[in-house]
Amino acid sequence: MEPVLEAKHVRKVYGSKGNVYTALANISLEIYEGEFVGIMGPSGAGKSTLLNVLSTIDQPTSGEVMINGRDLEDMDEQEMSLFRRNQLGFIFQDYNLLDTLSLRENIILPLALAKHSVAEIEEHLDFVADVFSIRPILDKYPTEVSGGQKQRTAASRAIIANPNLIFADEPTGALDSKSAADLLESFCSLNEERKSTILMVTHDAFAASFCKRILFITDGEIYTEIYRGSKTRKEFFQKILDILAKLGGNMNDII
């Protein structure tokens, strides 16, 4: 089976002469269809940098990133933006919703921009509204709903075009624990039912325990990876804590 996402010897260096910082030293990984993968590690380990480089937001200094077998370096700007719109979904900590649009309008925006038919848009909206349980609030505006509801709206928008790959950077970072659990349960059902492939950066062991596999990075390199397998979420949570403890650093930074 071909990986959906593949990185080979990815290196990312910030700055220039005299003031150079290596955020990613040498990362190689493969993500397969239907995986739900977490990226964890101490603050400054390079998690967001890795997600940005894997998700086309940023370019590696060297090394290759391939999505569905396509080398991202071979795409021009126009092709890349179509590719992003059709194949990738992005969810960030700070929602990025447009306050002047209702939640419904925010969610359907990617399909409306891509000029899909009304019937098609309604069908997709129906699906995401169920996955993220937001049907009753679709006509509200972002300023009228909670952080958890905003994030479920942002997640609905990210998946409405049925992307191959969903990238989430600290999606639960601003949520209370109940809202975080609701969102993560929705990610799990999306992953189980639609076989969506999800890659999520989190510093939170609870959030990570919903994943099927976790990559731990430190100092810009993969330290280790673990699979949930047949473990319960609670057992997996404990295993994550054990690794974080071995990883060292300030535990307050990473749990």
Ligand SMILES: Nc1ncnc2c1ncn2[C@@H]1O[C@H](COP(=O)(O)OP(=O)(O)OP(=O)(O)O)[C@@H](O)[C@H]1O
């Ligand atoms: N644009 C930039 N210019 C220079 N250095 C940067 C830039 N972005 C990130 N860095 C540095 O690269 C390193 C990795 O940053 P990154 O944001 O990927 O870490 P992280 O693991 O996501 O951290 P956190 O959990 O605190 O968000 C950090 O030391 C950071 O200061």
